[in-house]
Amino acid sequence: MRIGRLNVDPQLHEFIADEAVAQTGVEAGKFWAALESILDDLGPRNAALLAERDDLQTRIDDWHRAARAAGRPHDPEAYSAFLYDIGYLRRYDDNVTVTTANVDCEIAEVAGPQLVVPVDNARYALNAANARWGSLYDAFYGTDVLPEIDGCAPGSSYNPIRGDRVIAAGREFLDAHFALDMASHATVTRYWVQNASLCAQSGDGTFSRLLNPEQFVGYSGEVDQPSSLLLRKHGLHCELCFDPDHPVGRRDHADICDIKIESAVTAIMDFEDSVSAVDAEDKVAVYRNWLGLMRGTLQATFQRGHQTVNRSLNPDRSFTAPSGEALTLSGRALMLARNVGPHLMTDMVTLNDEPVYETMIDAMVTTLCALSDLQGNGRLNDQQIRNSPAGSVYLVKPKMHGPNEVALACDLFSRVEAAFGLVPDTIKMGIMDEERRTSLALKECLHEASRRVVFINTGFLDRTGDEIHTDMEAGPVLPKNEMKSTTWLNAYEDSNVDVGLACGIGGRAQIGKGMWTMPSEMAEMLKTKIAHPLAGGSTAWVPSPTAATLHAMHYFVVDVAARQAGLANRPPKPATDMLHIPILATDRELSPSEIQRELDNNIQGILGYLVRWVGQGVGCSTVADISGLGLMEDLATLRISSQHVANWLHHGLVSKEQVSRTMQRMANLVDQQNSGDSAYVPMAPNFDSNMAFQAASKLVFTARNEPNGYTERVLRLYRRRVKVSTDA
Secondary structure, three states, X not given: OEEOOEEEOHHHHHHHHHHHOOOOXXXXXXXXXXXXXHHHHHHHHHXXXXXXXXXXXXXXXXXXXXXXXXXXXXXXXXXXXXHHHOOOOOOOOOOOOOOOOOOOHHHHOOOOOEEEEEOOOHHHHHHHHHHHEEEHHHHHHOOOOOOOOOOOOOOOOOOHHHHHXXXXXXXXXXXXXXXEOOOOHHHEEEEEEEOOEEEEEEOOOOXXXXXXXXXXXXXXXXXXXXXXXXXXXXXXXXXXEEOOOOHHHHHOOOOEEEEEEEOOOEEEEEOOOOXXXXXXXXXXXXXHHHHHHHHOOOEEEEEEOOEEEEEEOOXXXXXXXXXXXXXXXXXXXXXXXXXXXXXXXXXXXXXXXXXXXXXXXXXHXXXXXXXXXXXXXXXXXXXXXXXXXXXXXXXXXXXXXXHHHHHHHHHHHHHHHHHHOOOOOOEEEEEEEOOHHHHHOHHHHHHHOOOOEEEEEEOHHHHHHHHHHHOHHHOOEOOHXXXXXXXXXXXXXHHHXXXXXXXXXXXXXEEEEOOOOOOOOHHHHXXXXXXXXXXXXXXXXXXXXXXXXXXXXXXXXXXXXXXXXXXXXOOOOOHHHHHOOOEOOOOOOOOHHHHHHHHHHHHHHHHHHHHHHHHHOOOOEEEEOOOOOEEEEOHHHHHHHHHHHHHHHXXXXXXXXXXXXXXXXXXXXXXXXXXXOXXXXXXXXXXXXXXXXXXXXXXXXXXXXXXXXXOHHHHHHHHHHHHXXXXX
């Protein structure tokens, strides 16, 4: 549909006209006029910045090739000087102070887990939004956190032995974080409220109060027989739920039927790495779900066994404070939207019949959808709900390379605010610190976004993919597992914290850590992911609501604000530590079996992911690895795997023929792993016609030449072919 110089896909035009602008006071015509102006003014600037990336990459390739030809070992100091000489880096010594205002407490004050979920799946999006409160009992019972020994296996029906162990673990949690002055919670048979204090009595008559009385912040029901008690530590709430008629409460000597804890304090509704949205039809589904989240209207219906389940957003939660005043807490995670990166173009809107940058459409549409929240029009049944009581829209910007691109994003947000008559800086920015140029210039990036930034988040997978691609000519890289202990990665993670704290991000924005990618390995996560808050991260990514509940336990242990205060004066590591390239030592030679094992692992992961992305339009899923362990895969994991294969191909560790043979062999394995999926289309033996297999081949053999090593161009091409053939 032609609108001025724009040509708009009818599906997107209809969504804006009939759904998105409703109740906002925005006229559809003015929306399109503003978008045309933004695309016309900022599109060329975006194109110039992408061209600058390509030019810098060419210079870096030439520098590495010359160094290898001369037999010079890699020198981080010399490399750093070169990057300054070509303008990849700039000298920036000014002090930076983050001044972001009107930030909701979930970001500014409370440390806790952050869920990332593909917003094209309404059920998953609702699960993430509702993961603000999680059952500790369910998390213990349904995962490997409790060992399945001595009759403690879950089984097909309720196992009372395991149930008793869950209850005991719950009491251990209470004793660890909400200790009583005279007894253990394990011995308490009755709780009540008296004189604005929590009281407890043990079976032997011992009377107890909280060791820290200020931890008691509310209750529901009657003071002498509450239906719940609300406790708080480090800003996170814990709710003791009582019900003597509940199957669990009947077995409990204090009638406790569950312990709920604040879990996913924030959630990123993802338009990007976990979403397979290749055209207007797909993108409207993404926008529609985001609109439903902002208005409180999103619902999902699905079958669970023989039951039909209807899911919607959780309402707010009501308690009585110790003073007797009403206390309301949000029932939902604070939601952010992650738009696509600045490198992607789309034809769902064209300007002068040319594709445009999708991130600019994202910014306009996601903010338009969020107007319902800003205007207080979000409702759930008869209850008014707000995502951001502070009156902000939270947009996460990925794939930005350095301060100039951050500055462009800020200007884009300013233009969007002007289009909708919003107060300047209403739109807040999450900066994904996942590209090396951003990592090395993070301070200057924060300067550009000092009035908007609400999070800086590291992403090991994308950051590693960028590392491999940027330094492709430096030499063959290490096996993937070895990269986690390299100098550059540790420096990168520490620098994100150090720079953020030095710029005053504490109390205004989140410092984030990366994803746990093994959804079934919760015992291991509980053991190791405490490293994230200990490292100064006020949030870290988790793959599921259950993982959020278990990871939340770490934030009850670690006072992140105090931890950050202790790290504030840590001497920063030299920036050149991030320029230690993860290449094989010149005197190290991998054995043929080591090389084949790494190649098998990479190719199996690529194929296992692409059969769903290309074949089924699933952008994020748990994919069985080569040993059968389920790993959460998205475009970031695909980027590192494809770049790793490309690097070894380029440097002769593997041959094209070896890769091709491996792809066919791994395709057979992936077919076997997916044999139980009725919607699955096997790759073997029709390799030449299977779109997923062809996409994987194209991706692997062209990865070295893909700008910045991104994967979307190839994936979108083949996914659209699948959609056309299916429609035909």
